[in-house]
Amino acid sequence: MTIHPTSPQFKENAHAALGDRELQRALGHVRQAFIAKRAAAAEALPEFEALRDSARDIKAHTLKHLDLYIEAWEEKVTAAGGHVHFARDAEEARKAVLDICRRVGARTVTKGKSMISEEIGLNAAIEAAGLVPVETDLGEYIVQLRGEVPSHIIAPAVHLTRDQVEADFRRHHVHLDADRDISTHHSLQAEARGILRERFLAADVGITGANFLVAETGTSVIVTNEGNGDLTQLLPRVHVVLASIEKLVPTLEDVGQLLRVLARSATGQEMSVYTTLSTGPRRPEDPDGPDEYHVVLIDNGRSSMLGTSFEEMLRCIRCGACMNHCPVYHSVGGHAYGWIYPGPMGAVLTPALIGVETAGHLPNASTFCGRCESVCPVRIPLPKLMRHWREREFERHLQPATVRSGLTFWGWFATRPKLYRAATGLAMRALHVAGGARGRFASLPFAKGWTDFRDMPAPQGGTFQSQWKAKRGRPGTAA
Amino acid sequence: MDGRAAASRKPLRRDVRVGLFVTCLVDLFRPSVGFAAVKLLQDAGCIVEVPTQTCCGQPAYNSGDRATTATIAAQVIDAFAGFEHVVAPSGSCAAMIKRHYPELFADDPEMLRRAEELAARTHELVSFLADVMGVERVDAAFDGTVTYHDGCSGLRELGVRDQPRRLLGTVRGLDLVESANTDVCCGFGGTFAVKYGELSNSIVERKVGTVVGSGARTLVAGDLGCLMNIAGKLSRMGSHVEVRHVAEILAGDTEAAPIGSPTR
Amino acid sequence: MEGQARPAGDRRVSAAGDGSARDTVLGTVRRSLGVTGREAPRRDAVEARIALARPGVVPARGQLPDAERVALFCDKAEAAAATVERVATAADVPDAVARFLRDANLPATIRMGSDPALRSLPWHATALDTAVGPSDGSDINGLSWAYGAVAESGTLVLLSGQDNPTTLNFLPDNHVVVVAARDVAGDYEAVLARVRERYGKGLMPRTLNFVTGPSRSADIEQTLILGAHGPRRLHVVVVEA
Numbered sequence: 001m002t003i004h005p006t007s008p009q010f011k012e013n014a015h016a017a018l019g020d021r022e023l024q025r026a027l028g029h030v031r032q033a034f035i036a037k038r039a040a041a042a043e044a045l046p047e048f049e050a051l052r053d054s055a056r057d058i059k060a061h062t063l064k065h066l067d068l069y070i071e072a073w074e075e076k077v078t079a080a081g082g083h084v085h086f087a088r089d090a091e092e093a094r095k096a097v098l099d100i101c102r103r104v105g106a107r108t109v110t111k112g113k114s115m116i117s118e119e120i121g122l123n124a125a126i127e128a129a130g131l132v133p134v135e136t137d138l139g140e141y142i143v144q145l146r147g148e149v150p151s152h153i154i155a156p157a158v159h160l161t162r163d164q165v166e167a168d169f170r171r172h173h174v175h176l177d178a179d180r181d182i183s184t185h186h187s188l189q190a191e192a193r194g195i196l197r198e199r200f201l202a203a204d205v206g207i208t209g210a211n212f213l214v215a216e217t218g219t220s221v222i223v224t225n226e227g228n229g230d231l232t233q234l235l236p237r238v239h240v241v242l243a244s245i246e247k248l249v250p251t252l253e254d255v256g257q258l259l260r261v262l263a264r265s266a267t268g269q270e271m272s273v274y275t276t277l278s279t280g281p282r283r284p285e286d287p288d289g290p291d292e293y294h295v296v297l298i299d300n301g302r303s304s305m306l307g308t309s310f311e312e313m314l315r316c317i318r319c320g321a322c323m324n325h326c327p328v329y330h331s332v333g334g335h336a337y338g339w340i341y342p343g344p345m346g347a348v349l350t351p352a353l354i355g356v357e358t359a360g361h362l363p364n365a366s367t368f369c370g371r372c373e374s375v376c377p378v379r380i381p382l383p384k385l386m387r388h389w390r391e392r393e394f395e396r397h398l399q400p401a402t403v404r405s406g407l408t409f410w411g412w413f414a415t416r417p418k419l420y421r422a423a424t425g426l427a428m429r430a431l432h433v434a435g436g437a438r439g440r441f442a443s444l445p446f447a448k449g450w451t452d453f454r455d456m457p458a459p460q461g462g463t464f465q466s467q468w469k470a471k472r473g474r475p476g477t478a479a
Numbered sequence: 480m481d482g483r484a485a486a487s488r489k490p491l492r493r494d495v496r497v498g499l500f501v502t503c504l505v506d507l508f509r510p511s512v513g514f515a516a517v518k519l520l521q522d523a524g525c526i527v528e529v530p531t532q533t534c535c536g537q538p539a540y541n542s543g544d545r546a547t548t549a550t551i552a553a554q555v556i557d558a559f560a561g562f563e564h565v566v567a568p569s570g571s572c573a574a575m576i577k578r579h580y581p582e583l584f585a586d587d588p589e590m591l592r593r594a595e596e597l598a599a600r601t602h603e604l605v606s607f608l609a610d611v612m613g614v615e616r617v618d619a620a621f622d623g624t625v626t627y628h629d630g631c632s633g634l635r636e637l638g639v640r641d642q643p644r645r646l647l648g649t650v651r652g653l654d655l656v657e658s659a660n661t662d663v664c665c666g667f668g669g670t671f672a673v674k675y676g677e678l679s680n681s682i683v684e685r686k687v688g689t690v691v692g693s694g695a696r697t698l699v700a701g702d703l704g705c706l707m708n709i710a711g712k713l714s715r716m717g718s719h720v721e722v723r724h725v726a727e728i729l730a731g732d733t734e735a736a737p738i739g740s741p742t743r
Numbered sequence: 744m745e746g747q748a749r750p751a752g753d754r755r756v757s758a759a760g761d762g763s764a765r766d767t768v769l770g771t772v773r774r775s776l777g778v779t780g781r782e783a784p785r786r787d788a789v790e791a792r793i794a795l796a797r798p799g800v801v802p803a804r805g806q807l808p809d810a811e812r813v814a815l816f817c818d819k820a821e822a823a824a825a826t827v828e829r830v831a832t833a834a835d836v837p838d839a840v841a842r843f844l845r846d847a848n849l850p851a852t853i854r855m856g857s858d859p860a861l862r863s864l865p866w867h868a869t870a871l872d873t874a875v876g877p878s879d880g881s882d883i884n885g886l887s888w889a890y891g892a893v894a895e896s897g898t899l900v901l902l903s904g905q906d907n908p909t910t911l912n913f914l915p916d917n918h919v920v921v922v923a924a925r926d927v928a929g930d931y932e933a934v935l936a937r938v939r940e941r942y943g944k945g946l947m948p949r950t951l952n953f954v955t956g957p958s959r960s961a962d963i964e965q966t967l968i969l970g971a972h973g974p975r976r977l978h979v980v981v982v983e984a
Contacts, residue, residue, distance in 0.1 A: 014678050026964065031685075033965035050800045058799075061792070067772045068789040076945060086764040138971055139962035155962060162964050185966045193972060200972075201880050216793045217947045227958040227973025230913045234950075245768065250789070251796040252939075256931040260802070267961070270819070271896040274973065275953035282949050286903055287856070287877040288910045289949050299768045306775035327664045331681040365675050367668025367682070368541060369631040384582075387541060394543030403674065407539060411547040414503075414533045415554065421531065428507050440714055440739040449676025454683065454711035457508065457739035464501050464510035468529050 003121055003149060005354055007338030010361035017332035026161050027333050030152070034324035037268025038375065048264065055261045056379040058254045059246075059315035063306060069215040069248045070297070076218025080280030082293040089300050090120035096296045097122060097207065097240055098129050104238050104292070106131060106204035112222060112229035113137035114209030115153055115318060116242045116298055118340045119353070122207070133207075134199045136228040138192055145172050151334030151342065154266050154320040159333045162188065196228070206232035206290070210243035211317065212258060213295070216251040219279045220295060223262060223272045230276055239278070239290035244298045246314040252277075258317060261377035266319040301353045309388050313348050315378040322372035322382060328365055337362055344372035348385040356389055360398055363389035425466045432461030495612070497525040498562035500555070500576070500601070502569045503534040504703040505724075509738065512703060515730035516568040516604050522730075523612040525566075530558040535567075535575040541669055545583065552580045556593050564611065565601040568726050569702050570633020573603040578636050603633050604726060605701055609642035616649035619731030624654045626695035627725070628686070628709065629661045630702035643701060643725050650728060658693035660685075667708040683712045690720060697737070699725045710739035793945075798932040805895035805929030812894045813981060816927045819897025823956030824969060825977040833921075833982050834865060840919055841869040843978050844884060849917060854878055855886040858906035861921070877908035878915060885915035885974075889922040891934040896955055899979065900934050903950035912952055918974040920954070923982050 006013055017023055042048045062069055074084045087093035093116075101109060109131055111117065123144070126133040135144040139156035143149065145168050150156030157165070166182050169191055182188050208229050212221040220241045222229045233239040249255060255277075263269040282289030305311055323329040323343025334342030339359065341349050347362040356363075363386035372382045393399055413420045435441055435458025443451045450456055497520055501513045513529075520527045536551035555576065559565045567573040577598045584590035608614040625647060633639035647655050666672065666682025673679075686709060690698050698713075698720055700706050710722035721737035736742050773779055807815060817827045830839050844851055852872040855861050866873050878885060887907045891900040899920050903909045912918060928934045931953075942948060958973030969975055 011675070011677075014675070018677060018681050029965040033961075045802060045804070047800050047802045051802075054800045064776065065785055065789050066776070067769050067778070068785060070769065070772070072789065072793065080947075086768050088764050088767050092764055136972065137962070138960045142962070155965065157962050158965065160963075162966075165963050185963050185968050188963055189960060189968045189971060193970065196972065197880065215789075216796060217945055219947055225958070226960045226962075226971035227913050228971065230909075230952070231972055234909055234913060245772070250792045252935045253796045253798050253932055256935065257799040259931070260800075269823075269955075271823075271898055271953065271955040273823070273954065273956050273958060275898075275955075277947060277951040277953075279947040279949060283904075285905055286949055287905055287908045289903060297768070299771070303768060303771035303775055306772060307777055308775075327666060327682045327685075328678060330685075331678055365671070365678060367631070367664050367666060367671050367679075369664035369668070370635040371631070371662070371664065374635050387543065390541065390543030391545055392543070394545075399542070403542070403670070407542050407544060407547075411539050411544065411551075414536070414539070415547065415550050417531045417533050417554065417558075420533045424507055437741050439736055439741045440711065442715075447673050449673035449679075450711070453676055453680035454708070454715045455739055457707045457710050457714075459508040460510055460735060462510065464506040464513035465529065465531070467510050468513070472529075 003339065005339040005358050007350065007354070007359040007362060010336060010338055010365060013336035013338055014332045014365070017336045022161055022164060023159055023333055026159050027330060030158055030324060031330050034268065038265060038321060038324070041264035041268040041270060045260070045264070048261070051257060051260050052377055052379055054257045055317070055377055056315060058249060058257055059378050062248050062250060063246065063311055063314055066245060066248060066306065069250060070245060073213055073215040073218055073248060076215070077280065077295060080218050082218065082280045082295060085294060085296045087296055087298045087300070093120045093242065093296050093298045093300070094122055094125040097242070098125060100238060100240055100294055101126070101129070101131055101205050104204060106238070108199065108203045109133045109205045109207060110199055110203035110232045110236065111135050111140070112206070112208035112224065112232040113140050113156070114207065114242050115340065116209055116244050117207065118149055119300065120298065122242070134196070134203070136196050136200065136232055137224070138189060138226060141192055141196065142168060148335070149340060152320060152323060153318050153341065159335065200231040200235050203232070203236045205238045205240060206236040207240045207242060208233050210241050210247050211262070212249050212255050213243055213247045214252055214255060215248055217279055219252070219277045221255055221275065221277050223259070223275050225273045227274055230274055233278060234289060237290060238292040238294070239281070241295040242298065243295060244300065245302050262317055262319055265321040265375065265377040305352050310348065310352050310385060312380050313345070313352065313385060315380055316345050316349070317378060319377055321375040321377065325371040325375050327367065327369060344382040344386070348382055348389070351389050356392055357398060360393050421463070421465055425463050428459040428463055429461055432459045435459070493524045495525045496563045497527050498559045498565045499527050499529045500532065500535070500559065500565050500567040500572060501529060502567055502572045502703065504707070505568055508707065509703055509724065511732065511735040512568050512724040512726050515724070515726040515732040516566070518730040518732060519604065519608060519617070519726060520566060522618070523608055523614050525612070528562070532558055535572040537571065537575050538669055540575065540579060549583045552583050552594065553590065556580070556590070556597050559597060563600065564607065565597065566604050566607045567601070568604040568724065570603045570630045570637055570639050571702050571704060573601055574632035574636035576601045603637050603639050603701065605643045605646060605729070606637060606639045609646060614646065617646055617729045619729055620651040621728050621731070621733065622652040623697055624656055624695045625697045625699055625728065626656050626658045626690060626693045627661065628658070628665065628690070628698060628700040628705060630700055630705050631664050633701050634662060639701065646729055647699070647725070653728070656693050656695050658689040658695070660689050665705045665708050667704045669704065672708055679708070680712070683708050687712045687716065687718065691718060695720065697721045697723060699723050699728055701725050706738050710737070714739045801930050801932055802895055805893070807894070807929060809924070812929055813924045813927050816892050816894040816897055817981065819894065820956070820979050821897070823897050824959070825897065825956050825979050827979045827981065829981045829983060832984050833860065836921055836980055836982065837864050837866050837869045837871065839980050840886065841871050843919060844871070847917070847976065850883050853884040853886045853919070854882045854911060854915065856905060856907040856911060858888045860888045861886060878910040880914045882915040884917045884919065885911035886919045887911050887921070889920050889926065891926040891928055891937060892922045893929070893931055893934060894927055895930050898953050898955040901952040901954060902948045904948060909950050909952065912954065913973045916974060917976040917978070919978045919980065921980045921982060927981070
C-alpha cells in the first residue's frame with residue numbers, strides 16, 4: 001500500500017527532471033528563496049550555533065534512552081485521557097488509524113501535513129476503506145489533487161508553478177464559476193481556503209503529524225504556518241496523531257531549544273506562526289476540542305537504526321534545510337529520489353527504510369559538498385552517513401561491475417607507488433600527445449559521463465614527480 | 480587571523496621542513512601547480528621535499544572501499560613521517576588526511592595515533608602560507624579580473640575562505656571580484672562527475688553561469704578537480720574565461736597555458 | 744468515550760489489540776541500544792532530566808528590563824506581520840478594538856470567551872455587538888486574552904478553556920488578542936514555568952498555542968501570502984497597567 005519506490009531508476013528520473021522545463025522553473029524558487037532567509041535568521045541570533053549544539057545533544061540523549069522516554073510519555077498521555085497505539089510497521093499503523101475511523105463511523109478525514117503519513121501510505125488505505133481523506137496543508141492539498149507525493153518535506157508543491165496549480169484547481173473545482181480569475185497566488189490561496197474551510201467543519205476525524213512528543217507531559221507538538229493543523233485537530237470529534245518513535249524529547253524546555261533552530265533552519269522565520277502543544281482530549285470544562293485523542297506511535301524500521309552509525313539520522317527534525325542547500329536537489333527536485341524523503345536526509349534515511357538494494361543510488365548521487373551538514377540544525381553528519389551506505393554497498397557487491405573493476409584497477413596501482421609512477425608517467429605523456437594543441441579532449445571513451453557534457457582538460461605531459469626527479473635527482477630528495 | 484597575529488610570526492624561520500603532498504591530479508594533469516606550490520613554500524622559508532606518493536585515497540574512500548583506503552592511508556602516513564608539516568595544494572586532499580584518516584583507524588589505536596599525528600601537521604597550501612607561515616603578501620603580478628571559487632572541502636572542512644582572497648588581494652594588477660554563490664559546489668565530486676555525468680553537468684552549468692556573470696576574465700580555486708570540471712564546461716560552452724589554480728597566480732607562475740586551453 | 748470505559752490498569756493498546764506491538768517496539772529499541780541489564784542508572788538519568796527540566800541555551804535577546812522587553816515584543820510581533828496597539832488600561836480595550844475594526848472596514852461584531860478579564864470591560868460604551876462562546880466558523884472577528892507573550896520572537900501564548908476557546912484563535916478571519924504588559928516574558932521558558940505553576944508539574948491544558956503573526960502560506964512558488972487557513976489579520980492590544 002505504501003508507494004512503490006522508483007529510486008532504482010534515479011538516473012532516469014534525474015534525466016526526466018532535468019528536461020522538465022516547468023520543474024526547472026519551479027526549482028528556481030528553491031535555489032533562491034530559502035538560503036538567504038536561513039542565513040539571515042542564523043546571523044540575527046548570536047546563540048544560534050550554541051542552540052544547534054543543544055538541539056543535537058537533546059536528540060542524542062533522548063535516542064540513547066528512547067525506551068524509557070517512550071514509557072514516560074505513554075504514561076502521561078494515558079493519564080491525560082489519551083490513547084497510545086504502538087505500530088511496528090506501516091500496515092499496523094494504517095490498521096490502527098482505520099480501526100479508529102471505523103469505530104467512530106467516520107466518513108471524512110482531514111489531515112494536517114505529516115511525512116510519516118506519506119511513508120505509511122495512509123491516504124490510499126483510507127480511500128480503500130471507503131472514506132475521504134482530505135489533505136489541508138495548501139501544498140499537500142495541491143499534490144493530493146494531482147495524485148502525487150510531496151517533493152519537499154516542508155514545501156510539498158515546490159516542484160510546481162502557479163500556472164500548473166491554476167490548471168489543477170480548474171480541473172478539480174468544477175463547481176466554481178469557470179470564468180473566475182485565479183491567476184494570482186493570492187486568488188489561488190483564497191480559493192483553497194474556501195474549499196478546505198468546509199472540509200474542516202465537516203470532518204469526523206482529524207489526523208496530524210507531530211514535530212515532537214514530550215515525555216514530561218504527554219504532549220504532542222505541531223508546527224505550522226497556515227493553521228491547517230490546528231483546524232484539523234480542533235474541530236473533529238477525534239484527533240489522531242501519527243508520530244514515529246524518534247519524535248520523543250524529554251521536556252517542554254527541550255522543545256523550546258528545538259523550536260529555536262527549527263523554523264530558522266526551515267524557512268528563516270524566528271518562529272513559525274502556529275506552534276501547538278496538545279495534551280489529551282478536551283477537558284470537561286473545555287468548550288471546544290476533540291472528544292478523543294489518539295497517538296499512533298510508529299517504528300517502521302527506526303528501532304533497528306539505533307545502535308548503528310545511522311542512529312544519528314534519527315536526530316532529524318525534518319526542517320528541510322539539507323535539501324534547500326543541496327546542489328543535487330536544486331537540479332532534480334524531490335520526485336527524482338523516487339520515494340518519500342528527498343535530498344540529503346532522504347539519501348540517508350530512505351536506504352534504512354526501504355533497503356539499500358532499492359535506494360542505493362541516493363547516497364551515491366552526492367558530491368559530498370557538505371553544505372547539508374553545515375546547515376543541519378541537529379548537526380547530522382549527512383555526507384559521512386551517505387558514505388557509510390556506500391561502504392555497505394561495497395561490502396555487499398551492490399555497485400555496478402564497471403565501477404567496481406575500475407576502482408580495483410586504480411586501487412591496485414595506487415597501492416604500488418613505483419609501478420604507479422612508471423605507468424602514470426607513460427599514460428600522461430600519451431594523453432598529452434593525444435590532447436594535442438587544443439589542450440583538451442572533447443570525447444574520452446572511458447569517461448563519457450564527463451565528456452558528453454564538458455571537455456576534459458588534457459594533462460600538461462610528464463608527471464610532477466617525474467619532472468621533480470629529473471630536476472632534483474632521485475625522488476624524495478630535498479630542494 | 481588578524482594582521483597583528485600574522486606579523487607576530489613575521490621573523491620567519493628559514494628551516495621549516497615541509498613534505499609536499501602534490502595530489503594525484505596535480506601530479507598527473509598539471510605539474511605546474513606543484514612547482515608553483517614549491518615556489519610559494521620556498522619563498523615563505525620552507526625546505527620542500529617530495530616523497531614518493533600516489534594519492535590520498537579519496538576515490539576508494541568515497542566509493543565505500545575502506546580496506547583499500549586504509550592501505551593507501553598507511554602508505555601516506557609512512558611516506559610523510561618526520562616532516563614538520565605536510566602541505567597539499569588542495570583543500571579536498573588535505574581534508575581527507577586531516578579529517579578522514581583518523582576515522583579509518585578507529586579500531587587500531589597505534590594507527591589512529593599516527594593518523595591523528597599526521598592530521599595535526601597537514602595543511603592546505605594557501606591556509607598554511609597565511610595561518611602558519613604568516614605570509615601576508617606575495618611577490619607576483621597578474622593583469623586582470625579574477626574571481627575565486629571556494630572548493631567545498633577546503634571551505635567547510637578546513638575553513639579556507641579568507642586566506643586565498645587576502646593573498647590574491649596583494650597580487651599586483653589583480654582585480655578580485657566575487658561571483659554569486661561561491662560557496663556552492665561546482666558539481667565535480669570525484670567519481671560523481673563520471674557516474675552521474677548529466678547531474679554533475681547541471682550543477683556545473685549553474686556554477687559557470689555565476690562565473691561568467693561576475694565579469695571576471697580568470698577563475699581560480701584551490702582544487703584541481705573543481706578547476707578541471709569548471710574549465711571543461713567553460714571551454715565546451717565556448718567561453719573565453721580562463722581557469723587557473725590559485726597557487727599559479729600567487730606564485731606569479733602563469734607561463735603554462737590555462738587549464739584546458741591550447742598550449743602556447 | 745471509549746477510553747473512559749476501559750479498566751484503569753489497561754492503558755496499553757496496540758494495533759494488534761494486544762501488547763505485542765508495544766513489546767516488540769520497546770524490545771527492539773532496548774536490544775539495538777544494547778542496554779539490557781543497565782536499567783537503574785538509565786532510569787535515574789531520565790527521571791532527573793524530566794524533573795530538572797533545564798532551560799538550555801536561552802538567548803540574551805529577551806533578557807531586558809520591563810519596558811524594553813515589551814517594546815521588543817511589539818517590534819517582533821510587527822515583524823511577524825501582526826499589528827500592535829498599546830493602551831494604558833484594560834478599560835481602553837473596547838475602544839481600541841472598535842477602532843481597529845472600523846479602520847479595517849470590518850463589521851462591528853466580535854466573539855470572545857467567558858474570560859472575566861474581557862467580559863468585565865465596558866463594551867456597552869462602544870457600538871460593538873459582542874457574542875460569547877466558542878466559534879462555529881461563522882464569526883468574522885474573534886477576541887482573546889492571552890495567557891502570556893514572548894518578547895524574543897513576538898509570540899502570543901493562548902491556553903484552551905472556557906475563558907478563551909481555542910476555536911477563536913483559528914476560525915474568525917480577524918483575531919484580536921489582548922495581552923497585559925506584565926505577562927510579556929523574555930523567553931518561552933519563563934512562560935512555560937508559569938504554565939507549570941498553574942497546572943502542576945507534568946500537566947498541561949488541552950491546548951497551548953504559540954501564535955506568531957497571522958496565518959500564511961508560501962506553498963505556491965514560495966510566494967508568501969497571508970491568511971492561509973487561520974486569521975488573515977492578527978491585531979495585538981498591549982495593556983500597560
